[in-house]
Amino acid sequence: MDDALFLSRLQFAITIGFHFLFPPITIGLAWLLVFVEWKAWKTGRVDWVNAGKLFAKLLALTFALGVASGIVMEFQFGTNWAEYSKYVGDIFGSLLAFEAVIAFFLESTFLGLYLFGRGRVPKWVTWISVLMVAVGATISAFWILVANSWQQTPAGYILNETTGRAELQDFMAAVFNPSMLPRFFHTMTACLVCGCFFMAAVAAYRLRKNPDSGLDRKTMVTALVVGMVSSILVAFPTGHVHAQQVARTQPEKFAAIEGLYETQSGAPLVAFGLVKTQPPELKAEVRVPIPGLLSWLAFGDPDAEIKGINDFPEDERPPLWLTFVSFHNMVILGLWFQLLLFLALIQLWRKKLWTSRKLLMAIIITMPLTLAATQFGWVAAEVGRQPWAVYKLLRTADAGSVTVPAEQVLFSLILFSVIYSALLALYLFLLKREAGHGLEPAAEAKEVAA
């Protein structure tokens, strides 16, 4: 049982981690394409039209991986987390069902229309279809984040003693539970950052081969501007408000991600630190030299008292090292994205961006780092929720299926690991190929002239 549980947790982490590489790109990219296709429709300029075609193919490729890996997620709740499904199905299950009815149909149907309809349907239909893909993807993110938020900060339920499960009492309270809106806006802006870096990295890759490409200059500018705005929004106000909410609603997680071990008022903000778990403490920490900064950030009061890890019962503490490191990596990467985008915009303003080969390379290298940042944020959020599957209601240890033998879970774990590794390699290979599509300098020059 314990082996099966551990393997199920590992499988869940691997499958959802792999899946979560793709939606941030498709959600962000879909919204950027809404703009690109709008320009293509309204101006009719060949650069915008070709930009739409190029990124539609890349969207399709990324979407296929997201769909393929996403189906696994829904079924895993039933196969590996049967006790969880029974316990929260009344609430959590319906949220997933809403996602399917309202969002999945919308995005997948209109994606088909968007990809295959070009040339068959009027241009405005193409635009509407990409808009619906973006709307569908966003609604999908909304419902899945509602479901996740409910695990973090359950609300609107009562515990039924007879059935032994959490049951819905107030639907709106369950949907708009305390962490829902902060999480949604933080995640959505993060998706925009990912989408922008994806578009910018493709443009950078192509501009390094042909600095005169009009198509790529246009997408680069679009991505940089939207990226700059969203990389600020992801930190402030959305990230900040989200962290404040965690401090209020899940104090154990907050103490763990901030590396706060002793309860104190006027708590300082730790910028770097080495986590030691036995006994829990930070070694060689670097603090931001403003007294009471963490207290002020969390509660708007530099003297506010924040509870440290050591004052929580030992069996209610999340893993300390992983949460701290993931959270801090996310923050550092977020700062790097802002800096890089700022530098790129300066170079753009000085009209030197197209030939700044090193800067373009930095944008390409940073693209995967935006996905790393979303993964780190997700790890901080979900590992920080432990040891609970549903905060203070159901322990992860009690959530797994009891009849599935460990060997079967091991089998599926290996199976998915192998398949996902292969898919990732193929995806990157095809991405590079498709990104360079139509990049013969002569052809590009002709387009610019036209």
Add this chain to the structure above:
Amino acid sequence: MTHEFLQTTWFLLIFVLLAGYAVLDGFDLGVGMWHLFTRDDHERRLGLNAIGPFWDGNEVWLLTGGGALFAAFPPVYAVFGPTFYLPIMLLLTALIFRAVSLEFRSKLESRAWRQFFDWAFSLGSLVAALLFGVALGNVVRGLPIDAEQLYTGGFFNLLNPYALLFGVTGVVLLAMHGAAYMACKTEGDLRQRMLGRVVRCWVVFLVLFALVNVYTAVEVPRMFNTAFGRPVLTALFALLALAAVVYLPIAARKDKAFHAFLCSAGTILAGFGLIGVSMFPTFIPSSLEGGVTLSAFEHSSTKLTLTWMFGVAAVGVPIVLVYTAGIYWIFRGKVVLDDHSY
């Protein structure tokens, strides 16, 4: 709305979603099964692009069916998942292979590349269709669920002859469905070959269908007892099945591919209807003495949850049906390959 009304409605809706999945994704699984039985690359691309704009939306029917089961009947979902652990993992693998093969296959000219994804796509389709049938057969037959609502069998219990017969019948039915769809979407020689396959599948299907009925009468007599206890609905679906099965080969012979397609769709729907009528309100019968039989009335979500779900479905499903119908209308007619094609 009473709790019973909502439970009945959601039992019905889950059957509708699964039947809808079988009809819609069924034809693209069928197209997948025939994928290797083609003459050249052009024909294979015709097959892929015939389902290109639709397959992803079709698969959502399965996701929605699964989601609705999770939401409306969590204890049933919690028994179904662990019981069919390995089959579900294999099914997911098959669906992953299908999805990426469609997207990847035509990206490179290389023969080996295309051949690999052709096989992955085709085998993925076949395995998925087979597993659905085997799972359905096991559910109909009943499973060893104990008093704690836990499955007490192992993986190999699932591979009983009855369930396997169900699986094979499902494969043949979807192969027929896929061939009829391909005939609708293509012209000339390919279309004629596909219509020929429809008729051949029909013959095999008739034999298997008769076997399934005989075997059910012997192995799971309660199915017939329940069905005869509800004569009006049973007669309705039986007549639909009869009409569809009789007209199908006539339509195929007369070169009316779309009629043949409607008939195979009708056959699938009638099949789900008959199973639903014979099972309601049971989802998973227990084959154990003193075991728990999972049913819509005893293992559902709360009235409040079912009411919210009913509201969302009442508004959402018609909208989904409208734009789904819209996209099928836009891409009606024969497949044409252009530079956006797979």
